[in-house]
Amino acid sequence: MPDTASEPAPVLLGNEPGSFPHGVLAERHPAIIRQVRESFPYEPGQHRALDALLANCTEGEIEPLPGDARDRDRWTAWGLDEYVGRSWFDVPWLWAESHFYRRLLDAVGWFGPGAWQGIDPFRPAKTAELDSPETDEELAALDGLAGLPADERGRALLHGSLWGNRADLGFSLSATGTGAGPRDDVPALVADDGERLWSLLPPSGTNTLCLVADNAGRELVPDLLLVAHLLAHGRIGRAVLHVKPYPYYVSDATTADVVDALRRLTRAEGAAADHGRLLWSALADGRLTVRAHPFSCAPLPYADMPGDLRAEFAAATVTVLKGDLNYRRLVGDRLWPPTTPFADVTAYFPGPVAALRTLKSDVITGLDADTEGALVAAEGQRWRTSGTHALIQVRR
Numbered sequence: 001m002p003d004t005a006s007e008p009a010p011v012l013l014g015n016e017p018g019s020f021p022h023g024v025l026a027e028r029h030p031a032i033i034r035q036v037r038e039s040f041p042y043e044p045g046q047h048r049a050l051d052a053l054l055a056n057c058t059e060g061e062i063e064p065l066p067g068d069a070r071d072r073d074r075w076t077a078w079g080l081d082e083y084v085g086r087s088w089f090d091v092p093w094l095w096a097e098s099h100f101y102r103r104l105l106d107a108v109g110w111f112g113p114g115a116w117q118g119i120d121p122f123r124p125a126k127t128a129e130l131d132s133p134e135t136d137e138e139l140a141a142l143d144g145l146a147g148l149p150a151d152e153r154g155r156a157l158l159h160g161s162l163w164g165n166r167a168d169l170g171f172s173l174s175a176t177g178t179g180a181g182p183r184d185d186v187p188a189l190v191a192d193d194g195e196r197l198w199s200l201l202p203p204s205g206t207n208t209l210c211l212v213a214d215n216a217g218r219e220l221v222p223d224l225l226l227v228a229h230l231l232a233h234g235r236i237g238r239a240v241l242h243v244k245p246y247p248y249y250v251s252d253a254t255t256a257d258v259v260d261a262l263r264r265l266t267r268a269e270g271a272a273a274d275h276g277r278l279l280w281s282a283l284a285d286g287r288l289t290v291r292a293h294p295f296s297c298a299p300l301p302y303a304d305m306p307g308d309l310r311a312e313f314a315a316a317t318v319t320v321l322k323g324d325l326n327y328r329r330l331v332g333d334r335l336w337p338p339t340t341p342f343a344d345v346t347a348y349f350p351g352p353v354a355a356l357r358t359l360k361s362d363v364i365t366g367l368d369a370d371t372e373g374a375l376v377a378a379e380g381q382r383w384r385t386s387g388t389h390a391l392i393q394v395r396r
């Protein structure tokens with residue numbers, strides 16, 4: 001196996017029965033179709049389209065997009081023509097998963113025209129999570145941080161944002177995703193560059209943070225609290241929040257989810273409402289911007305990002321990417337040896353970059369050999385996908 005990024009490791013495919021990627025395509029995608037079908041009083045055409053998608057994505061071949069699809073050229077550029085006629089299991093796993101959500105939205109009428117245009121099939125699950133007692137408790141806990149020095153509060157909020165990534169609704173559909181926490185003899189945090197991240201954001205009031213969000217609800221709320229804290233304490237003067245232009249990977253945040261989360265914060269009490277109001281006014285005066293770039297739903301690694309997005313990340317003091325999928329796209333969706341240096345695989349990224357992620361897929365880089373050894377000794381390879389470990393990795 002290679003141990004440097006100059007010899008890329010194999011791209012993950014979903015065609016090995018028993019593997020994590022295979023389970024996602026063969027089991028999780030059908031479960032997502034079931035969940036979506038149960039969440040809305042869909043009409044016959046939508047049910048037929050969901051039946052067809054279920055058959056196609058489990059037993060069929062990737063099909064061309066209809067001639068009038070508005071994003072046909074985009075998907076052509078993203079490799080569709082190359083994969084048409086092939087099994088979903090034989091193309092890169094990242095590509096197959098991403099394309100699944102494009103097709104699912106088509107089946108329920110998201111792209112329109114028609115009465116169901118823009119109706120998010122995952123919205124019921126997202127709003128239930130936002131309205132849950134757990135969210136109440138997390139927001140109330142913010143008041144308990146009030147007495148801490150600002151830096152300690154910042155570190156607590158960073159960890160809130162990191163572990164918020166466990167709250168992934170797609171992940172919770174999967175039996176492999178549930179499980180006990182890590183054993184006492186292995187670290188929950190398998191890499192911790194937290195202090196390096198803080199050192200990139202001195203309280204000068206002039207730094208720009210690009211935060212590439214992941215899930216809505218119980219992940220986005222702590223992400224927003226962290227942004228509010230950084231703005232309030234001058235560690236950043238401006239934040240750009242990247243969300244998805246359409247519903248994706250079940251719970252990924254869209255602009256509508258940002259609005260829901262901000263309304264939830266401002267309706268809360270105590271410190272949560274203060275943070276919500278700060279963000280509300282930051283949106284109004286331009287200190288906080290929301291972006292929904294098409295590439296955020298691309299089936300490709302960030303190494304292939306277009307020039308405008310590259311320029312945006314290049315202009316940031318640091319770009320923080322949240323979550324497992326963004327990590328896969330950042331380092332490449334490949335079976336790297338775990339000790340492959342994070343700095344090598346992210347060398348292409350146009351500026352300082354940080355990953356905050358709980359481990360929910362086989363992809364991992366930047367571990368030291370002792371940590372990898374301890375994880376394998378304690379858990380075999382389960383630590384890669386169980387969602388019970390996390391990391392903070394930074395490349396300056």
Ligand SMILES: O=P(O)(O)OC[C@H]1O[C@](O)(CO)[C@@H](O)[C@@H]1O
Pocket residue numbers: 024028097165168170171214215249322323324325326358359360361
């Ligand atoms: O919400 P996250 O952290 O990006 O995770 C998405 C999850 O979905 C998967 O892509 C599987 O569907 C996993 O790789 C990953 O665990």
